[in-house]
Amino acid sequence: MSEGKTCCGGACVSKSGYDLLTWKDPSVSGKVFGSLVGSLLLLKSVNLLSIVFYISAFVLAVSALGEYAGKLATGQGFVTRFRPEYKNVIGRYAEEYASHAANLIKNAELKLQEIVYSKNIESTLKVAGVAYILYKLTSWFTLWTLLFTATLTAFSVPPLYLKNQKQIDDAIVTYTKVAKDKLAELLQLIKEKTGPALENAEKKLGPVGSFIRSKVPVRTAGSTIGDIPAADSTASTAQSAPSVPSAAPSASTETGDDAITNPLADVKKQAEAAL
Structure with a gap:
């Protein structure tokens, strides 16, 4: 065998x-x-x-x-x-x-x-x-009829494609781009038309609508993320933002002996004042 x-x-x-x-x-x-x-x-x-x-x-x-x-x-x-x-x-x-x-x-x-x-x-x-x-x-x-047509197509289209490959490929790329652009426009139009209706439905549903919205991810330019609480976003913004120095100098920045914060000097001043 x-x-x-x-x-x-x-x-x-x-x-x-x-x-x-x-x-x-x-x-x-x-x-x-x-x-x-x-x-x-x-x-x-x-x-x-x-x-x-x-x-x-x-x-x-x-x-x-x-x-x-x-x-x-x-x-x-x-x-x-x-x-x-x-x-x-x-x-x-x-x-x-x-x-x-x-x-x-x-x-x-x-x-x-x-x-x-x-x-x-x-x-x-x-x-x-x-x-x-x-x-x-x-x-x-x-x-x-479908089998007969498929047989004729299978033995006739490949030779024709090889003879005109560049023109056909260019046409496919062009029309594919047009189709994708039209699809994107259609999806955007659907989103604009259905957006107010969804918001009204969420308001009528009350807590149920809020719960459903919290479970649905929000699509952003970079990635798909959920809603971020305001407090957390404020805290993260404050942590990430660089500190800006004040225009007016504080008391601790004055020149002289008082400019240096020294615990022993403070204790000496308090003792002299008490005497």
Whole structure:
């Protein structure tokens, strides 16, 4: 039994698919493209599943009757006598690529969980948009139409993109920036429109509204922080602000003996005054 190939993390599959869709080898890409289109056209014109089940039933019935007739006539079934050696073809290929498939499934599962639980909000919104588009497409077109269109697109768009890569990339960057700016304007407009309504709701709710507001973080220019009490902010401001010297000199800054604060001198003055 051959050992399974070491998983490359899907790099070999990606490279093979890239070479296939970009027509790096026109003969191989042409064969695959023609096979897919021919299969889809055959599936469109005939009920392929019905034909497969009919042929399967016919072959199995002939095999069973031939085996039974051979055992009655010669003591050994005709199928057993003339059958080829058993081979494990599909299992061998499955064993070779099992590690690849398992690794791809694990990565896909983790990626799906990240999307569902919004690890990256932008990615989750993109997938939601794609899912909605697919929903609309499947409501307008049949599955066969979508598969046929997807096949034509997959084998035609990559070569066109490689020929016009710079122009397409520049256009994508430009329109992405415009879309982000429009989204930011829309969010700001929503915030301005809903702000007064939320404040009124907070006032009507009273203590409940204040409690909810205390639990909601406030977004600032630098980071998201909560409300800071006035006393704490005043104290922190006083501690952080540098002390400014007074314009008028104090009594302790006068020149002479009195300018020096000496405890013994104070005691001497008090004694002389008492005498």
